Structures are given as structure tokens and as C-alpha cells.
Amino acid sequence: MTSLVDVTTLAHVLRRAAQTEILPRFRRLGSDDVRAKSEATDLVTEADERAESMVKAEVSRLWPEALFIGEESVAADPALLDKLQDADLAIIVDPVDGTFNFAAGIPAFGVMASVVSKGETVAGIIFDPMGDDWVLAERGSGAWLRRPDGETLRLKVSQPVALDELVGMAATGYLPKEKRAEIMGNLAKVRYATSYRCAAHEYRTLAGGHVHYLMYNKLMPWDHLAGSLISQEAGAYVRRFDGSPYLPRHLDGGLLVAVDKDTWELLRREVFTI
Known part of the structure; x- marks a missing residue:
């Protein structure tokens, strides 16, 4: 323990x-x-x-x-x-x-x-x-x-794939209005983007090796502390949008979770241009 x-x-x-x-x-x-x-x-x-x-x-x-x-x-x-x-x-x-x-x-x-x-x-x-x-x-x-x-x-995250083969979840509802349309348009670059409206199952799905990325803009500790640690321990790369580590005190700054650092950087550059 x-x-x-x-x-x-x-x-x-x-x-x-x-x-x-x-x-x-x-x-x-x-x-x-x-x-x-x-x-x-x-x-x-x-x-x-x-x-x-x-x-x-x-x-x-x-x-x-x-x-x-x-x-x-x-x-x-x-x-x-x-x-x-x-x-x-x-x-x-x-x-x-x-x-x-x-x-x-x-x-x-x-x-x-x-x-x-x-x-x-x-x-x-x-x-x-x-x-x-x-x-x-x-x-x-x-x-x-x-x-x-x-x-x-x-549990272990999946292997990385090309941008147009990526499957994952993006909670776009809490994005700034001026950015939402742009990000949703960018999501056409990946293979599939959805939302379960349940971070618990989204984190479980990523840690189990079934999807390649997760994105959230609204950060409350009960929604993301458990899942982000589980994801990291399964091999994921977890950072806020500015590249800094996600800590319990953070309530903003967004969160991007990907199967590895290269995939994180690719998504940050091509899709989640916040």
C-alpha cells in the first residue's frame, strides 16, 4: 500500500x-x-x-x-x-x-x-x-x-496510431463558445470522437486500452483526480492544455489525456487548439 x-x-x-x-x-x-x-x-x-x-x-x-x-x-x-x-x-x-x-x-x-x-x-x-x-x-x-x-x-493503454485513426472522447460542452466550433471542426481529423457524459467510464475505457485520447475543459477534482492517476498508471500521458502536470488544486486549464506523449502533442497541435 x-x-x-x-x-x-x-x-x-x-x-x-x-x-x-x-x-x-x-x-x-x-x-x-x-x-x-x-x-x-x-x-x-x-x-x-x-x-x-x-x-x-x-x-x-x-x-x-x-x-x-x-x-x-x-x-x-x-x-x-x-x-x-x-x-x-x-x-x-x-x-x-x-x-x-x-x-x-x-x-x-x-x-x-x-x-x-x-x-x-x-x-x-x-x-x-x-x-x-x-x-x-x-x-x-x-x-x-x-x-x-x-x-x-x-491495465495498459492501447498502442498509438495515426491521427486519422484515433478514437476517443471529447467533452466539448464546456469549451469557450468562440472555440467550440473550431474544435468540433478539427475533430473531423480523427477517426471518431464521442462522449459518454460520464468521466468514470471514459477513463476506464482509455485505461483498458480501447480508445486513444480524452479531452476535458471543466476540471473538478471529483471528476478527474481518480481517472487521471489511473490513466497515468496504465501508461497514458496526462497534461493540462499548457503542458503542465495536472494537480489536485487545479480547477481550470483543461485536460488532455493520450496514450503517449507524441499522440498528446499531435492532438494538441492539430485538434485541441485552445
Whole structure:
């Protein structure tokens, strides 16, 4: 174990929350169980709030010294996010990543957690409630697919290919309006560009060797800390648009993930000209 938190224990906390608070509500949400936050597509459900509350209680019991940061906790108290940079130990949780999909009855959502120590992400976990398995990583120890029966499989990104053969995901919705049309036009240069509207599954797909790149402009720690570490441990090259490393304190600057440095530079030059 390389982090200050037992990652297997935390992984099972996420699984129990999913089984108790998330899955029983899938395709069973009432009209009062779904609310919009910043816009019509930015949703929170009863499952998000109940799952985060359960995970927070377990984290407080198991690691009382850790700062807990959850997406819904920050929605209620934005100042909480300011404490992350100076925390000796923090656990960051996205109780339902892909809430839009979850609320629409689309089975593409996940539960994510990352562990941050002194400003560095040291562990990341993405649990898929529908598949009942995790992808996880601790810094320096590789990225792994793990199933509840103990079976494990080491993950590795795919081999690089030519620009016109690249397949990946690009979250264009949060790009500046003046750049969005240009970037979407540039995406015609690659073979395929899509979005699952769920970073959890997009990171899992890249780390598993099935796509070549991911692009995001909006950076919130619960959306990207776990996945970016898992991607790096699977062999990916992960940088903000200016080429600098992505750190827990960063809330802007965009993020480009590619199977290697050359592919990253090619995409940055030819497609994501932000």
C-alpha cells in the first residue's frame, strides 16, 4: 500500500454505497428525486445525496483525520474546496458520476474516489455499479481491474496510431463558445470522437486500452483526480492544455489525456487548439 488509506477498504465502501443507495433507485426515481443545479443538464438525485452521506460517514469512521470532499458537500458549501490544497490527507468522492445518464435510466454511471496527500493524488478508484467491478491505482503501482472475487487484471493503454485513426472522447460542452466550433471542426481529423457524459467510464475505457485520447475543459477534482492517476498508471500521458502536470488544486486549464506523449502533442497541435 503506497497511500495513507487502505485502497481495498475504500473500494468496498464505494461498492456498499452503490448497492445500498444507488442501484435500488436506478430507473425508480420520482419527479421529486431529481433536481437541476447550475443548468438543466447538471443534475443531482436522491441517490447522489444518500450515497455521499453514507460514504462520508464511513470515511469519518475509518479515517477520521482525513478531509472529506464530496461533490454534493461542495455544492452545499463551496468554501470546502479551498481546504484541499493544504490538507495532509483528503478523500475526494463523486457519489454518482454520470448523474444525467443515471437520471435518464442509461446504465453508464460510476462511483469515484481519490486519495490526496500533501497536494498529490496518491490513489484513485472507479467503481462500476452495473458491472460490479473496480479499476483502481496507487501511485507507482500500476492500474488494475479488480473484481469482488479477488480476480485482478493489469491495465495498459492501447498502442498509438495515426491521427486519422484515433478514437476517443471529447467533452466539448464546456469549451469557450468562440472555440467550440473550431474544435468540433478539427475533430473531423480523427477517426471518431464521442462522449459518454460520464468521466468514470471514459477513463476506464482509455485505461483498458480501447480508445486513444480524452479531452476535458471543466476540471473538478471529483471528476478527474481518480481517472487521471489511473490513466497515468496504465501508461497514458496526462497534461493540462499548457503542458503542465495536472494537480489536485487545479480547477481550470483543461485536460488532455493520450496514450503517449507524441499522440498528446499531435492532438494538441492539430485538434485541441485552445
